[in-house]
Amino acid sequence: MSGITLRDIRKSYPNGPEILHGVSMDIKPGEFIVIVGPSGCGKSTLLRLIAGLERCEQGDIEIGGKRANNLAPQNRDIAMIFQNYALYPHMTVRENIAFGLELRGMPKAERNARAESVAKTLQLDPYLDRKPGALSGGQRQRVAMGRAMARNTSIFLMDEPLSNLDNSLRVTMRTEIKELHRQLGATIVYVTHDQTEALSLADRIAVMKDGDLLQFDTPEAIYDRPNNRFVAGFLGVPPMNFLPVAQLPGWQGRQDLMVGLRPEAMSVHLDQPREAALPVRLVLSEMTGSDLILHCDSAAGRITLTSGRKDRPRDTSNFWVSYDLDQAVFFDNHSGTRVDLASAIGPSKRCAEFRNGSSRQ
Amino acid sequence: MKRENPFMVGLALVVGLLFLSPVLYSIWISFETAQAYYTGSPEFTLDNYVRAVSEYNFARYLMNSIIVSGLVTLLGITIATMAAFAFARFQFRGGDLLFGATVATLMIPSHISLIPNYLTLAKAGLLDTYAGLILPAVSNGFAAFFLRQYIRGIPKALDEAAYMDGATPMQVLWRVIVPIARPAIFSMGLYIFITEWNNYIWPLIAVGKDDLFTLQIGLARLYRINPGEGLVDWPLVMAASTITILPVLAGFLLVERHLVRGITMGAIK
Numbered sequence: 001m002s003g004i005t006l007r008d009i010r011k012s013y014p015n016g017p018e019i020l021h022g023v024s025m026d027i028k029p030g031e032f033i034v035i036v037g038p039s040g041c042g043k044s045t046l047l048r049l050i051a052g053l054e055r056c057e058q059g060d061i062e063i064g065g066k067r068a069n070n071l072a073p074q075n076r077d078i079a080m081i082f083q084n085y086a087l088y089p090h091m092t093v094r095e096n097i098a099f100g101l102e103l104r105g106m107p108k109a110e111r112n113a114r115a116e117s118v119a120k121t122l123q124l125d126p127y128l129d130r131k132p133g134a135l136s137g138g139q140r141q142r143v144a145m146g147r148a149m150a151r152n153t154s155i156f157l158m159d160e161p162l163s164n165l166d167n168s169l170r171v172t173m174r175t176e177i178k179e180l181h182r183q184l185g186a187t188i189v190y191v192t193h194d195q196t197e198a199l200s201l202a203d204r205i206a207v208m209k210d211g212d213l214l215q216f217d218t219p220e221a222i223y224d225r226p227n228n229r230f231v232a233g234f235l236g237v238p239p240m241n242f243l244p245v246a247q248l249p250g251w252q253g254r255q256d257l258m259v260g261l262r263p264e265a266m267s268v269h270l271d272q273p274r275e276a277a278l279p280v281r282l283v284l285s286e287m288t289g290s291d292l293i294l295h296c297d298s299a300a301g302r303i304t305l306t307s308g309r310k311d312r313p314r315d316t317s318n319f320w321v322s323y324d325l326d327q328a329v330f331f332d333n334h335s336g337t338r339v340d341l342a343s344a345i346g347p348s349k350r351c352a353e354f355r356n357g358s359s360r361q
Numbered sequence: 362m363k364r365e366n367p368f369m370v371g372l373a374l375v376v377g378l379l380f381l382s383p384v385l386y387s388i389w390i391s392f393e394t395a396q397a398y399y400t401g402s403p404e405f406t407l408d409n410y411v412r413a414v415s416e417y418n419f420a421r422y423l424m425n426s427i428i429v430s431g432l433v434t435l436l437g438i439t440i441a442t443m444a445a446f447a448f449a450r451f452q453f454r455g456g457d458l459l460f461g462a463t464v465a466t467l468m469i470p471s472h473i474s475l476i477p478n479y480l481t482l483a484k485a486g487l488l489d490t491y492a493g494l495i496l497p498a499v500s501n502g503f504a505a506f507f508l509r510q511y512i513r514g515i516p517k518a519l520d521e522a523a524y525m526d527g528a529t530p531m532q533v534l535w536r537v538i539v540p541i542a543r544p545a546i547f548s549m550g551l552y553i554f555i556t557e558w559n560n561y562i563w564p565l566i567a568v569g570k571d572d573l574f575t576l577q578i579g580l581a582r583l584y585r586i587n588p589g590e591g592l593v594d595w596p597l598v599m600a601a602s603t604i605t606i607l608p609v610l611a612g613f614l615l616v617e618r619h620l621v622r623g624i625t626m627g628a629i630k
Contacts, residue, residue: 053521074527086518090540099536100526147526 001029002064002077002154002187004050009059011045019045021211022059027189029154032181034190036198037208038234043191046208047157050189052076063155074103076155079148083160085140087132087147093119094128097146111150118146138169145177149184158190162197174200195235199223207231225329229336232260232329238293238304241266245330247300249276257339258331265327266305268294269320277322278303285312296321384606391599398596409600413583417597418571419604422579427608428491429564429575430557433498438550441501442542445508446534450520460509466502472562479566493567494575498557504549511545512538547619551612558609576605 004027012018020042027033035043048054050061052073061068068076079100087096094115101111119125122142132140141161148156158177162170178201181188192198198205199219206216207230215227226232232240245257269277280296280303292312296303303321330339390398397404413419447453448460478497479488487493515538523533539546561577568574574582583598 051521051525053524073521073524074529078525080522080525082518082522084516084518086516086522088519088522088537090543099523103527103532147522151526 001185003027003029003031004155004187004189005060005062006046006050007060007062009046009049009056009061011042011049011054011056011058019211020049023208023211023213024059025206025213025216027187029187030185032178032188032190032201032203033206034192034198034202034204035206035208036192036195036234038193040210041208042211043193043208044159047080047159047189047191051078051080051157077153078155078157079151079153080157081144081148081159081161083163085132085144085164087140087143089132092129092131093124093135093143093146096132096143097150100147100151114150115146118150121149122146137165138173141165141173145180149180154186156184156186156188158188160192161190163192163194170197177201196237199235205235207234209234224327225338226260227338229258229260229331232331232338236262238263238306240329241303241305242331243298243300243303244333247298248278256333258333260329260331261303261323262327263293263305265324266303267322267324268305268307269322272320273322275322277320279318280321281318387599388603390596391603393596395592395594395596399592409596410604412597413601413604417579417583417601418574419576419579419601421572422574422576423604423608425491425494425573426558426576426605429494430554432491432495433557434550434554436495436499437501437504437553438546440499441504441508441549442539442546443534444505445512446538448505448509449512450517463502463505467506475562475566478563482567489568489570489573491573494564494573497563497567498560501553504553507549508542508545511542515541543619547616551616554612555609558605576601580605 004025006023006025006027009020009023010018011020023042023046025033035046037043045054049056050063052068052071052075056069063071063076063078088099091099094112097115097118098106098111101114102108106114116125116128119128122145124139124142124146127135127139132143135143141164144161161177162173165173174197177188177190181201190197190201202219204217205219205222207214207222209230215222215231217225222231223235226235226240229242233242240260240262242258242260245251245254245259248259272279278298278300280298282294282296283302284295286293286295287309288306290309291306292309294305294307296305298321305321331337332339391409392405392407394404394406394408396402444463448456448463474497482488482493482497487496519537519541520533523537528536559577560575561581564573564575564578565581568578580598580601583601584593
């Protein structure tokens, strides 16, 4: 197994702006890393640099402890799954899976046996003699995975491999990829803009924006302790609520802070509760199956929260929303960076008052 | 299955026959004797074909045409495909300029290059050789341009997947790009073959030996064969013409199935 180290990677194209502004990352052998970020943040470029499909002029890429900046893609011992699968249309499934082995000089019988074994794992064995044009989207995606698996490499790069699948197939394939990682134990670098994929698959998540790496940590840490407002807002469905702290009961003096509250950190009360709470008016409710997503207006701004279907307030009704400050995250209003709870709420006395809801208005 | 409109089928048959009629008529004449042709009496013979081959060296001309056109096509399409791949896929210093120069060759009338080519080959001692007939036609700017445009339409992710699989650039070209670009390559190959097969001017000035003449030169010489009273021996000319067109027709039928459709379906979601 090989790890990957990226040191101060910068990338720009001729006559173009800089796309990556010094990204550094240390990926341990066998780790499942998900790089996530909005379109144009540089995540695919970073993946292509690791693959060797783009030249790395500034910074260092080390694969398995060796500098790989000048290694051709075929010499990096990396397999890659492309967003659009990139299957060879003139070859059968068997030939597609075995092509990489053929190029490496493996005898025909051996590579066919390997292709068949991989196809069996991916339940592709009935389609071995079909060409990609005769397969469904999900089957093509499996062939792309099979092609990478057959090579038996220690590093897999996946560039939004599920983005072209429908929702139910995506959920199935997500589980299969996770299972595959457990079986192979390989290092996987996975690029996506889907935060559910990121949270469910990753050992660690790298959140990128505009060519910068904003946070590189475990899914729990990123979800619970986001470094800044962007990370906080990017991960989580529905997204985190950002409210001016000054609008919360007992916090009128603090103009410099925003509080971030996840929807699940808030609770619905039809009557005014004992703890600190905000009066709200229901604007819209969305049924997601087991839960409801409630969009409400409050004096602090728009709030989105989840609630069980039983607790559903009547449409356009007024009710109360309490919040759990232990789950809240504070951000500096100007820089957007996270501020520690202790420094945010100041003296412990006030903190205690606040938590007890004694400052309720 | 959709039923064809009988009127359209009839119309297509009539138009098809109209286009084919000169060819069919010339094949018909090729089986007549000269006397029968001029007197109008029905008298059929294979003698014109026998004479064309035995008396007028048409078997040799046919072989020369096949060698010259075949090699020009093979070398031309190979060089054009490699150039097209380089122009389509690689950024290199002077690449745009080189491609501009390649496209510019399309704007130069071929006759302008006759004398410089002749002088170059004369200096190289290649007149009256197969090489002299073949080499000037091997570099084909139009083919390079056409194939470059086609290759640019093939998703680059396929090249990248092959590189990740361990392919070298040449393996990417021959194992991935060429099979996918097969319809375009066969179309261009057929075009080059027919153009070279019909080439008259260059073989006329590049070779003077009867053993190196191509069919077109041989065919032109037949007009000077006089059956008497200032008449052209049309049945003989038509037999020779039939010998000239049949290999092209056979070649077309052979590669036709490769021209029909592209095969990138299924490569990319």
